Amino acid sequence: MSDYILEMIDINKSFPGVKALDNAQLKLKAGTVHALMGENGAGKSTLMKCLYGMYFADSGDIILDGENVSFKDSKEALDHGVAMIHQELQPIRMMTVGENIFLGNYPRTKLGLVDHDAMYKETEQYLEAVGLQVNPRTLLNELTVSQMQSVEIAKAISHHAKIVIMDEPTSSLTEAEVAKLFEIIEDLTDQNIAVIYISHKMKEILEISDEVTILRDGQYIGTWPANELDNNKIIHHMVGRELTSLFPPRTSMAQEEKVLEVENFTSPTALSFKGCSFDLKRGEILGVGGLVGAQRTELMEAIYGIRLHEDEGIIKKEGKQIRINRPQDAIRHGIALVTEDRRESGIFTVLSVSDNVAIASVNQYRHGPLLSLKEIDSVVEDSIDKLSIKTPTHQTPIGSLSGGNQQKVILARWLANAPDILILDEPTRGIDVGAKYEIYEIIGQLVEIGKSVIMITSEMAELLGLSDRIMVMCEGRISGFLDAKEATQEKVMDLATRFMGQGQDQQA
Ligand SMILES: Nc1ncnc2c1ncn2[C@@H]1O[C@H](COP(=O)(O)OP(=O)(O)OP(=O)(O)O)[C@@H](O)[C@H]1O
Ligand SMILES: [Mg+2]
Known part of the structure; x- marks a missing residue:
């Protein structure tokens, strides 16, 4: 037997116009917290979706507990003890907590009907395991993001998960909620469950993880014990160049x-x-x-x-x-607001990157009845370039970009529009360190030409630094x-x- 509960070896995955994974690799030890890091679009979520049965890898081996696997869907992954808490939570909001946990797996009475009593009774026990004090009959809709996450973790426990994947779990949690999540993670590892943890927050990574694997452009860069790393080393491996300062x-x-x-x-x-x-x-x-x-x-x-x-x-x-x-x-x-929950309210998923950038500033490119597509194109090109937005073409639907790149597109929309007053609510949430620097530079350029910026941020360094x-x-x-x-x-x-x-x- 190997030391690893999971080995992902030479995983390749392409989408039209992008090689998302290029011989990516991950080796995970049981009962440890393993951070997966890399810039926006590095392939972190894709690698995890290949494991979780949401995507098929084009080639490569996934060895779970010594056995070669390739799951056809997430149900099969769950049945084999792999659970995933998504970057964009997808609970079924109009179902109860109990129904979400047992989805597709309901306990039945002798008559074949769903046994609600048994279901809710068992749910209580799982909720207790994650320290969540809500009634199992509560609708998901009524819970906070943190509570929904706990429900997802409870669901993982109910499936006897051996591996729990968490994709940017703390992006909208309060500090107290993060502390509670960390306690739950400790409980999981105490039970020999391994956690794969994706985040852009260095402090969290260094605090919670045992090992760190870094991807860049879909390629495996390396794996290190967390205690051998620090901010600068991580950034260096992630971006492949020195970032001497975090703020311009x-x-x-x-x-x-x-x-x-x-x-x-x-x-x-x-x-x-x-x-x-x-x-x-x-x-x-x-x-x-x-x-x-x-x-x-x-x-x-x-x-x-x-x-x-x-x-x-x-x-x-x-x-x-x-x-x-x-x-x-x-x-x-001349006042614009870029909202905190860009994913929910800001993007038009089926529209292209280009349309999403140009949508707010479209009147600038109107000359009489004509819309200058050439001007739009050059503005879009410029935005993609300045914010290093990773997209195969201008016409790619924004929905297929990585989470962080979607956020950059929405920011680009307002930066292209350059209103007199720009209100930014958590502008760098979910955005990697390199791109943060670029966003700071753009904010700096805006005020240089006499625009004004209000910036809500929960990151102390950003608040003090900018x-x-x-x-x-x-x-x-x-x-x-x-x-x-x-x-x-x-x-x-x-x-x-x-x-x-x-x-x-x-x-x-
Ligand atoms: N369904 C898809 N269709 C087309 N391209 C995709 C799809 N999913 C991911 N990609 C592309 O694959 C690459 C890797 O994306 P992925 O979501 O894995 O990045 P990530 O490391 O999770 O980034 P982030 O930190 O921004 O979440 C990106 O270039 C992305 O645009
Ligand atoms: Mg991602």
Whole structure:
């Protein structure tokens, strides 16, 4: 017997126009956490889908527990103890927790009917194993992303999984939820279950994994014990060149003029933002910090016209009061918002990369009744180039790009449109280190030509490294502003927790 529970050897997989995997390799030891890393489009998800029976590898061997396997679908993979928690969670939202866990595998009564009582009773035991306290009859729809993930893990346990694949599991979790996930992962490895963990977050990888395998352009670069690696080494292997600094050098471009003034914004909803006032200068990058739940997204959505706010709240653009009731109003006034859940709301899956980039700026290319396809093409070419978007052609449907590359396309859409004020909500979530740098550079170029940027980010390094000024929110209120020069992690955290436990909304 080999030391490995799983060996994937010389795996090749091509899609039209791309070689996604080029002799890729992964060797996994039982009961360990194995991180799989690489830039956007490196082939991480594809390799895992080949294992999980979603794609057929063109060639190569998959040896599970000493046996050569090739699963025809994910049900067969599950039956052989391989479970996968997807990058884009796909639970069936209108089914209950119990039904999701037993999907396709329901316990039956003697009469052949689904035995609901047995199903829900057994579900309880699996939920307990992942420490999830919800009723097994709850609809998936009513759970948070973190809870849905726990349900997926419970499902893996119910199938006696030997290997659990997690594809970017923490991209929308709070810190507390991440800590809880890590506990669950520890429990899994204690039971000799192996976890394959895909993430772009270095800190997490170094904290949780035993070994790290790195792919680049579909090729196997190597496998290392995590304790022999650090940030720089990982980046070096991933991008194949030195990245000397994580942030481009820059000086503040902020001018005196206020392009945006927001006064006294309050949500009609009790537990949301209240009394928020701030301004944004021309050429400024205003970072917005705070813990998840601070209502940063909600406040920005209200400014953009997606959410309601009370009548007394006003917005001024370049000193003049404007009214924004819908996003169209905001866009007309030169304000754009790139949302946090780009995958859900931002992409038009069946449209091409080109259409997805050009869709917001299409009027720029209109000359009378004619649309200049040539101009569109050159803008799209430029975006693909600047953000290193990995796509075979401009006409490829965006749905077939890797997760991170889809996000880059959506960003490119707004960067091409270059509105006066760009509100970015977690702009680099799911984006690899190299591409992050490129996004920072583009943000830098935008403010250089007098545009202004509001950037919500949960990454402390990004908040401190990119902002000219930092606004921090806590429980729906603005708890303070920091000049980037004097800001530190401690000062931000202090403001981010300033009003906690004061029970400000208890009477509401
Ligand atoms: N169904 C598909 N059809 C066509 N091309 C695909 C398909 N799935 C993946 N690809 C291509 O294969 C390559 C590898 O994609 P993959 O999703 O494996 O990357 P990844 O490493 O998971 O990246 P990310 O970090 O962005 O999620 C990309 O160039 C992608 O466009
Ligand atoms: Mg992926």
